């Protein structure tokens with residue numbers, strides 16, 4: 420199927436319109452008209468080649484919401500007209516212990532990412548959600564709860580699940596003390612989800628200007644990371660810190676904030692960090708951990724949780740042709756709090 424998207428052709432050129440072919444429908448595939456796609460900082464990292472291995476042309480986008488237009492003969496869970504979603508994965512081996520345990524993100528044979536990944540059958544590079552249409556294996560398609568405003572669901576597919584998964588792994592519930600470092604796309608979802616789970620939530624930010632928003636999103640406290648006295652007063656006061664900072668940074672100021680047995684879970688920077696001093700780890704059995712998105716079952720769980728609790732991301736709606744400005748603003752941490760592309764702003768090419 421001929422379709423259109425916005426692609427990066429190199430690390431240092433803007434995204435431009437790009438016409439291409441989506442693969443034909445396989446027996447277990449779902450064809451989706453994309454209505455909305457969220458803009459994740461990982462899209463920017465990939466398009467700009469911050470991480471090794473970007474294959475160009477690259478079409479980013481892994482927070483996809485759309486409507487089913489066709490299904491293959493073996494598809495049983497979805498029908499034409501359903502409102503569905505696709506996150507960061509479109510396939511995995513489905514055969515290893517991790518896949519059997521609903522943790523396809525840790526598939527022993529490597530999951531297939533929604534973009535910049537070889538298709539398991541053809542080997543073609545996958546192209547993401549900054550486009551009009553996508554075709555995805557049924558097992559990787561999610562159901563969107565009818566109660567949610569469809570224009571605001573997209574960021575749950577990456578920002579939502581990536582922060583929900585560590586909250587669940589470390590059993591966050593009523594009375595848990597959670598810190599969130601970095602109040603951007605992931606960070607603002609961490610606040611809403613931790614509050615929804617009953618935690619006491621503190622935002623730890625470089626940006627004093629975000630304090631009022633943090634409180635509106637439900638956070639109980641706000642800590643400015645450069646305020647040494649406030650950081651000292653907050654020592655030993657967290658069970659879990661979710662760190663969403665997207666670049667190389669220093670964890671040392673955050674470690675003493677954890678209580679004994681507390682964990683700082685990295686979900687932001689993928690790559691080197693500043694040198695870590697072991698003293699707070701040893702002196703308080705504190706841990707540094709990491710976490711990658713979440714499995715398909717857990718992604719459905721967070722969608723359903725948000726459906727029940729009416730938790731929705733804060734979205735700034737943009738047109739597809741505003742994506743390059745959106746990337747520039749995201750680099751400056753100037754997003755409240757997730758850009759979402761309204762895909763009706765992108766014209767479909769003639770079928771010729």
Ligand code: NAP
Pocket residue numbers: 458459460461462464577578581600601602603604605606623624625626629663664665666668685686687688689710711712749750752754756
């Ligand atoms: P974002 O919307 O740009 O937010 C990042 C936030 O981090 C900013 O709002 C800012 O918050 C803080 N920040 C930015 N630059 C900083 C710096 N130089 N030093 C300290 N703090 C800084 O990004 P996002 O979409 O939330 O993504 C965050 C990171 O998570 C990216 O690296 C992305 O690739 C990664 N990611 C990982 C996974 C995973 O599975 N683990 C999934 C999705 C995304 P303040 O203004 O409050 O300080």
Ligand code: ZN
Pocket residue numbers: 459460461462481507577578
């Ligand atoms: Zn993402």
